[in-house]
Amino acid sequence: MYKAPKLNNIETTGLEYLYIDSDGKIETSKDHNKLIDNPVGVLGNTLKPLFTTSMPKDFGFITYSDQPPGCNAPAKFGHSKGLVMMDKTRTGVWLLHSVPQFPFRRDNNFYPSTGEAKAQTFICVTFNYDEFQKIGDHLLHIAAFPFDHHVPADFHKELIDVTERTITPGEKVQDLRSAAGASFRSIAKHNINEDVKDKDPKRFEGDLYLAIAEEYNTDVKVQTWGRQHKREDSYCGLKEVLNIPSVKADLGNGEVKWTASNDHSKWCVSANANNPLICIADVNRAISQYKRPGGALCFENQPASDLFKGLLMKVTLAPGSVPVTPPVTLMMIYRINKLLHGLGLSVLVDHF
Structure with missing residues (x-):
């Protein structure tokens, strides 16, 4: 689920959302006729087992966040938000999200009013109970609070x-299988040393999204908060990790657009x-968060x-920030030589 930010220029309340289910069906809050804070909406119904003071014998839950209601977690804990209930x-289910102070309460007032301002993401996956041993291990590696x-x-x-x-942060990759048989992978990232400076190329060792790019052997396009x-x-x-400066979405009333500065989601x-x-x-993609635990599903x-x-809408290239020189391929040399020949200049390499 992807929730839109509250913005006057696009006339959003900050409670509208896009939703996709496991069958690939895409809907909006307008289709559901229920905004994200509705206690009998998609999110409220998912959290329903928490809306009680009397827990069944075989039921358990953990809500975790670096920004819980009323306070902030110590910096030694991960920059992570979510809940598990089993x-x-x-x-x-394991619900990962990006909303501070959520759930606000374990009742119908579960969605914080502060959660309206920025765009946010949620993913909820059903797992068999045995998989929560590995999920618990992931939460330990991201130092969830x-x-x-x-x-x-x-x-x-x-x-x-x-x-x-318990604090046991560190990098770890685990394969998970949902109750329906779908494959997932939890990734807890490496955390760089506090002494690494802002422009030190070693800082990227703590970039979760570079770790994802390397794990899956693909360049990635990334949305994280634009005002970090x-x-x-x-x-x-x-491997390229390209920032997304803005997004666009049709929430049921036509296309709207917002920038990363209004988007608190991480994907x-x-x-x-x-x-x-x-x-x-x-x-997010910032050196302060390269130093803190965190992860992804x-x-x-x-x-x-x-x-x-x-x-x-587009991605931001940063050729000036290249910390590693990519290998020069034969095709690259061929194209450079062709250009130089056209200019009447010497070639770089005649042959191999």
């Missing part, structure tokens, strides 16, 4: 460790039109990937 005898939870003592130890705020302090330029090395898609990769992520799905690729 029935030990059956299945559970739990602000509310109920986890019975006989649940996976990794989930209990998350509630105890010291926001990173596009990366043009052996990426492959730059290859034929590659169906899409990732919903936790962190990635999967290959043509309808979802096409939807998000259709939203982006």
Whole structure:
């Protein structure tokens, strides 16, 4: 789900959204006739098991955020937001999102009013209970900060460790399978040393989206918040990580547009039109977040990937920010030589 920002110039309230389900069906909040804060809407119905003070015996949940309601998490925790809730005898869901102070309360007032201002993303996947051992391990590696939870003592130890705020950040990639059999991959990124400077090429070792590009062997186009302090330029090395400066969407009343400065979502898609990769992520592209834990949930799905690729208007190239020199290919030399010949100049290399 992709929620639009609240902007007067496009006449949005900040509660409209696009929605795509596992069958590839695309709808808007206008189709549902329910905005994102509606307690019986798509998001409210998903959270319904949390809207109670009496938890069933085999039910558990964890809500985590670096910006929980009323405070901020210590910087040693990851820049991550989401929730897990599980029935030990059956299945559970993992909801990743980008909204601060969400869920605001465990009742019908679950969506914070502050969540209207910026665009946000959500992904919700159903997993069998056993997969939550690996999901709990992922939450430990991204140092998720739990602000509310109920986890019975006989649940996976990794989930209990998350509630105890155990800190074990570090990079890790895990394959997951949804209850319906779809393949996913959770990626916890590497965190760079605090001493790495702003212009040091080593800083990119902490860029989640470069890690995704390398993991999937593809260039990626990335949307992260456009007003992050010291926001990173596009990366043009052996793998390209290209910033998306603006998006466009039809929310049911015609196309509207907004810039990354009004978009708090974090996601990426492959730059290859034929590659169906899409990732919903936790962190922005800035050196301060290269130093903090964070991660993403990635999967290959043509309808979802096409939807998000259709939203982006353009990407930002940054040839001046190349920290690694790409290899010079024979074709590149051939084209340079042809140009030089046309100018009556010497060739670079006559033969190999």
